[in-house]
Amino acid sequence: MTATVTGTADDVRTAVPAPVPARRRRQWRHRGAEAGWAYLLIAPTGLGLAVFYLWPVLQTGYFSFTEWGPFGGHEWIGLDNYRTLLADEEVLQALGNTLLFALLGLLGIPVAIVFAALLNRPRLRGVSVYRALFFLPVVTMPVAVAMVWRWLYNGDFGLVNYVLSLIGVEGPHWIADPATALYALVAVCIWASLGYNIVVFLAGLQAIPREYYEAAEIDGAGPVAQFRRVTLPLLSPSLFFVSVLSVIGSLQLFDLVYVMAGSGQAARANPAMPRIQTVVGLFYDKAFYTNDRGYAAAIVMALLVLIVVFTAIQFRLQKRWVHYG
Amino acid sequence: MADRRRMTGTHLTLLLGATVMVIPFVWQLLTSLKTLTSATRVPPTLAPDWRWSNYTAVFELLPFGDQFLNTALIAAARTAGQLLFCSMAAYAFARLRFPGRGLIFGLFLSVLMVPPPLFVIPQYEIMADLGWLNTLAAVIVPGLFSAFGVFLLRQFFLGLPKELDEAARLDGAGPLRIYWSVMLPLAKPGLLALGILTVLASWNDLFWPLIVNTDPEKMTLSAGLASLQGQFQTDYPVLMAGSLLASLPVIVLFTVMQRHFIQGIAFSGNKG
Numbered sequence: 001m002t003a004t005v006t007g008t009a010d011d012v013r014t015a016v017p018a019p020v021p022a023r024r025r026r027q028w029r030h031r032g033a034e035a036g037w038a039y040l041l042i043a044p045t046g047l048g049l050a051v052f053y054l055w056p057v058l059q060t061g062y063f064s065f066t067e068w069g070p071f072g073g074h075e076w077i078g079l080d081n082y083r084t085l086l087a088d089e090e091v092l093q094a095l096g097n098t099l100l101f102a103l104l105g106l107l108g109i110p111v112a113i114v115f116a117a118l119l120n121r122p123r124l125r126g127v128s129v130y131r132a133l134f135f136l137p138v139v140t141m142p143v144a145v146a147m148v149w150r151w152l153y154n155g156d157f158g159l160v161n162y163v164l165s166l167i168g169v170e171g172p173h174w175i176a177d178p179a180t181a182l183y184a185l186v187a188v189c190i191w192a193s194l195g196y197n198i199v200v201f202l203a204g205l206q207a208i209p210r211e212y213y214e215a216a217e218i219d220g221a222g223p224v225a226q227f228r229r230v231t232l233p234l235l236s237p238s239l240f241f242v243s244v245l246s247v248i249g250s251l252q253l254f255d256l257v258y259v260m261a262g263s264g265q266a267a268r269a270n271p272a273m274p275r276i277q278t279v280v281g282l283f284y285d286k287a288f289y290t291n292d293r294g295y296a297a298a299i300v301m302a303l304l305v306l307i308v309v310f311t312a313i314q315f316r317l318q319k320r321w322v323h324y325g
Numbered sequence: 326m327a328d329r330r331r332m333t334g335t336h337l338t339l340l341l342g343a344t345v346m347v348i349p350f351v352w353q354l355l356t357s358l359k360t361l362t363s364a365t366r367v368p369p370t371l372a373p374d375w376r377w378s379n380y381t382a383v384f385e386l387l388p389f390g391d392q393f394l395n396t397a398l399i400a401a402a403r404t405a406g407q408l409l410f411c412s413m414a415a416y417a418f419a420r421l422r423f424p425g426r427g428l429i430f431g432l433f434l435s436v437l438m439v440p441p442p443l444f445v446i447p448q449y450e451i452m453a454d455l456g457w458l459n460t461l462a463a464v465i466v467p468g469l470f471s472a473f474g475v476f477l478l479r480q481f482f483l484g485l486p487k488e489l490d491e492a493a494r495l496d497g498a499g500p501l502r503i504y505w506s507v508m509l510p511l512a513k514p515g516l517l518a519l520g521i522l523t524v525l526a527s528w529n530d531l532f533w534p535l536i537v538n539t540d541p542e543k544m545t546l547s548a549g550l551a552s553l554q555g556q557f558q559t560d561y562p563v564l565m566a567g568s569l570l571a572s573l574p575v576i577v578l579f580t581v582m583q584r585h586f587i588q589g590i591a592f593s594g595n596k597g
Binding site: 034035037038039041042044045046048049051052053054055056057059060063114115118119121123124126128130131132133134135136137139140141142143144145147148149150151152154156157159162165191194195196199200202203248251252254255258259262266280283284287288293296297300301303304307308311 | 332335336338339342343345346347348349350352353356364365366367368369409410411413414416417418421422423424426429432433435436438439440441442443444445446447448449450451466467469470471472475499500501504525528529531532536546547550551554561564565568569571572575576578579580583586587590591
């Protein structure tokens with residue numbers, strides 16, 4: 001074998017077809033030039049993310065140790081916001097509500113798996129029609145979704161209570177009743193995200209080779225055993241992804257509550273509000289309604305801690321049950 | 326045959342589920358064509374009164390035309406910006422070698438993990454300082470940059486065969502030329518996926534537009550509609566007409582491009 005012995009592997013690769021003018025080749029191979037181009041290409045997004053996202057996170061962290069005056073300006077007050085926060089009934093209640101939203105929201109996952117499994121049946125007709133219908137709420141503006149459901153849940157004229165009345169049940173004022181408001185909202189969250197979860201699960205299911213099921217069948221495994229021994233383990237990466245995303249999404253719930261239960265004056269008039277106020281809703285209220293931005297920053301830092309802890313727990317637990325093929 | 330029966334059962338279950346998904350939209354449409362009196366009748370009636378004037382009433386209640394245009398302009402600008410900027414950065418991360426690549430990419434990814442409420446107070450301050458409150462620029466500019474978009478397209482670029490850009494390299498093409506004439510055309514499905522997801526996210530976004538634009542004429546549709554709730558008199562037929570009009574463009578886009586939508590979601594779902 002004859003080869004140029006001197007030089008690096010890169011030289012060998014680029015040296016084989018050589019009719020390129022030497023000067024241009026050197027220019028491109030020159031590391032400094034390549035790095036220069038790279039920085040230039042990254043610069044717009046890099047600067048944008050730094051100015052509008054990374055630096056603001058640090059600033060929010062700083063603001064959480066300050067108090068804002070009514071006419072602008074803020075002063076350092078150390079840990080005071082956090083001390084207030086830990087004893088603030090309103091904040092603790094919002095944290096509790098948000099955790100409940102996140103936990104109950106997970107109930108949508110088994111439903112999504114069942115529908116995805118049904119859609120994954122071989123020779124099923126109309127898959128794309130079903131998928132489109134399930135997906136409709138995912139693409140619909142959340143504000144519109146919230147308005148429609150507010151109307152459906154209406155205590156006097158709502159469709160939900162009418163259907164219940166047909167079987168002799170007198171439905172409550174769902175969104176204004178402290179006993180039902182949270183569950184009514186959870187149902188909407190599950191309904192709205194079902195299509196997204198189905199699509200992710202369906203993609204996961206379609207990636208499982210049919211031969212695995214055939215082999216399981218030869219071994220005498222029934223449908224239930226096949227689901228437990230083949231489907232679930234191989235679907236576990238999708239399951240992990242969806243549950244992490246679902247929890248992170250629920251912890252940041254805002255739009256639905258804002259539109260369905262109101263904000264500002266309207267929210268204060270709703271007797272169920274303390275039971276459904278979320279952390280982000282409370283943050284919005286403090287930061288942009290009562291202009292208590294230092295305290296709002298502390299609230300949202302608590303949310304960040306919550307998200308980091310929950311995601312870390314999920315990543316820790318995944319080692320026990322998630323199988324990557 | 327047992328298989329036949331099982332198939333029927335499958336269809337029945339799916340139909341039941343699909344009905345639950347669709348009924349709210351059907352009810353929205355029916356209500357939007359009723360008078361307030363007939364919408365609040367007990368027991369409710371199915372038949373609409375064909376009151377199309379509910380749809381024109383939306384334009385009297387809100388500067389709906391302005392808000393529609395705002396929403397469309399913002400979605401278009403954010404999408405165009407992200408497609409360009411994200412693909413540039415994604416190409417650099419996927420194909421070029423430079424000091425600090427891992428560190429910078431890590432910083433980009435860290436943005437992905439931070440919830441939006443952590444950005445908005447300082448972002449609001451920036452907009453106030455620039456005098457951009459109640460302008461479209463306030464909504465557009467932060468939305469031009471996306472860590473998610475960079476991540477998605479980088480994954481896509483990494484999946485493309487290296488031989489093609491190496492061949493171009495040997496022909497003497499520079500990085501910029503390779504990015505523009507080789508990588509971008511190959512990345513069309515990835516760009517389409519990101520474009521669709523960005524239009525969707527931008528059109529439906531409420532939180533930031535609500536904070537930064539409080540003048541009804543500068544609002545997006547989401548914020549405009551949300552501002553109607555809590556008003557003393559709730560005219561549900563008009564609200565239903567408005568919410569239907571506001572969500573219709575994205576629903577139409579979805580219906581036309583269903584396959585790409587689903588692929589985009591599945592792609593980001595399995596790689597992101």
